[in-house]
Amino acid sequence: MSIKVENLSKEYGQQRALDAVSFSIPKGEIVGFLGPNGAGKSTMMKILTGYIPQSDGRAEVCDIDISEDSIAVRAKVGYLPEHNPLYLEMYVKEYLLFMAGIHQVEKSKVEAMIEKVGLSPERNKRLGQLSKGYRQRVGLAAALLHEPEVLILDEPTTGLDVNQLVEIRQLIKEAGANKTVMLSTHIMQEVEFLCDRVIIINQGKIVADRPIEDLKQLTLGTVYQVEFDQTVSKSALKKINGLKSCEELGDNRWLIEARPDVDLRAGVFEFAVKEGAAVLEMQKRAASLEEVFKKLTN
Numbered sequence: 001m002s003i004k005v006e007n008l009s010k011e012y013g014q015q016r017a018l019d020a021v022s023f024s025i026p027k028g029e030i031v032g033f034l035g036p037n038g039a040g041k042s043t044m045m046k047i048l049t050g051y052i053p054q055s056d057g058r059a060e061v062c063d064i065d066i067s068e069d070s071i072a073v074r075a076k077v078g079y080l081p082e083h084n085p086l087y088l089e090m091y092v093k094e095y096l097l098f099m100a101g102i103h104q105v106e107k108s109k110v111e112a113m114i115e116k117v118g119l120s121p122e123r124n125k126r127l128g129q130l131s132k133g134y135r136q137r138v139g140l141a142a143a144l145l146h147e148p149e150v151l152i153l154d155e156p157t158t159g160l161d162v163n164q165l166v167e168i169r170q171l172i173k174e175a176g177a178n179k180t181v182m183l184s185t186h187i188m189q190e191v192e193f194l195c196d197r198v199i200i201i202n203q204g205k206i207v208a209d210r211p212i213e214d215l216k217q218l219t220l221g222t223v224y225q226v227e228f229d230q231t232v233s234k235s236a237l238k239k240i241n242g243l244k245s246c247e248e249l250g251d252n253r254w255l256i257e258a259r260p261d262v263d264l265r266a267g268v269f270e271f272a273v274k275e276g277a278a279v280l281e282m283q284k285r286a287a288s289l290e291e292v293f294k295k296l297t298n
Contacts, residue, residue: 001060002027002150002180003048008057009204010043017043019204020057027149030176032195032212033184036297040204041184042082045152048182049079062149075103078143082154082184084135088128092119095127096141103146110145117141118167132159140168144175151175153183157190169193188290198289202297215292222258223291225249226268227281236275240267252280 003025010018018040025031035041046052048061050070059066062076087095096110114123117137122130127138136159143151156172157165172194175181185191191198191212198215200208208215230252237246237254242262247255258264265282272279287295 002062004060006058008059009055011055017204021206023199023209025180027180030181030195032191032198033182034198035201039201042154045154049077049152050074076149078148078151080139080143080153080156084139086127086135091126092123092138099142099145105146113141113145133164149179151179151181155185156183192289200296207296216289223285223287224256225283226256227253229278229280232275232277240271242267
């Protein structure tokens with residue numbers, strides 16, 4: 001396994017940021033590590049990259065125990081933190097040459113990496129002159145420069161415009177073909193495009209760990225999208241037998257969820273007749289990744 005975590009915990013004083021977390025990630029898999037703010041995502045990534053120690057439990061990266069040899073682990077890992085630390089007075093190429101020296105990488109690889117991540121137009125600028133999106137590209141270039149076996153990316157597409165998003169996502173996808181990639185993001189479309197599997201953490205504990213398609217089925221009932229021809233009240237909808245939850249989408253459209261093994265269709269039509277309304281559309285659909293995320297972290 002490229003990453004193996006067993007009963008890992010981290011405490012900051014009285015606060016338990018990670019609580020007996022366990023998971024493993026094999027080589028060649030791109031895993032989305034998701035959770036609300038403060039769930040423990042960045043803490044886990046900092047532990048796996050050797051920036052901070054765990055309080056309890058153990059973790060291995062490329063079969064190396066991070067507590068025993070964090071320097072060897074860092075040689076195997078490319079890391080882009082959420083707040084990308086850069087020497088803003090240095091120039092783009094100068095900074096990447098500096099990073100190449102630290103990793104003992106041939107200087108010729110810097111030119112190839114500048115081209116690969118789309119930094120050629122900005123190569124002679126100071127880092128402090130770059131937009132946030134280009135700074136992210138520099139951070140990603142530095143993370144990839146030494147050809148690490150494991151890539152850990154904390155919010156890697158923060159600040160990128162639409163065109164940059166497409167390019168960087170493709171770059172991460174290509175990297176995942178022969179590396180292990182662990183990334184955190186709040187953009188669910190990004191997770192669906194990039195990831196083979198999703199781990200969701202909430203309040204320091206893992207609440208889901210599944211392939212992305214399986215995760216979408218992780219709903220306690222069937223979800224329907226219903227459109228009425230007039231306004232109906234939420235309190236009235238909640239009286240439908242077997243209805244678990246309902247959410248107004250606007251324009252007389254509702255997202256309703258049935259309790260397990262309940263077919264809501266007849267109940268919805270009976271409700272409409274009683275309210276003097278008509279059902280214009282009723283469509284059964286799988287829950288979206290965003291809806292599953294909300295369900296597991298609320």
